[in-house]
Amino acid sequence: MNISDFVNQVDWVKVNGLVPVITQDYWRGRVLMLGYMNREALQKTLTERKITYYSRTRQVLWTKGETSGNFQIVKKVFLDCDNDTILIKIKQKGAVCHTGQSTCFYQEHK
């Protein structure tokens, strides 16, 4: 499937233009973070094989790592059964989290 067909397969109406994207470490399987992409961010991500999100707070495209150098390199891309969530297995350069942690999910409920 080419990139445009994949982008069009997302149910953009259901997700109100912003699809949630889960990133997972390609080798270790650790879940790293959840971000959001609009159509343009997804197209750019699949083209460049490097993740670009849509920042909901700043309302701009945001290539993860553009300031820190901690890019997320795309290895495998999956769409779920409802076409409303994406999972991307990545190679994470450096720390994923702005706190310096190796996953954003470090607060455990015990």
Next chain:
Amino acid sequence: MNISDFVNQVDWVKVNGLVPVITQDYWRGRVLMLGYMNREALQKTLTERKITYYSRTRQVLWTKGETSGNFQIVKKVFLDCDNDTILIKIKQKGAVCHTGQSTCFYQEHK
């Protein structure tokens, strides 16, 4: 931390009352699905150690497996750095997906 404190730690304003919840297979590490919980669903999930989502289409609480028997048993619960996404490592009984697949993310972009 007790359950109420954990529930209160979620940034419910930012998520508009519905927090996205990623489920991951506790042993194999496979990402299974993404669902949403309101405050009540999260409280119920943490209390019963079995996942209850909030169905956005039906607008009701929905205990995964209540009709199929494919319950999601809670093993570990994590909140992300921004307090706006939850990751739950689970024991999945039977197939997770209504299509019978062992993950909802079975459509791969190649």
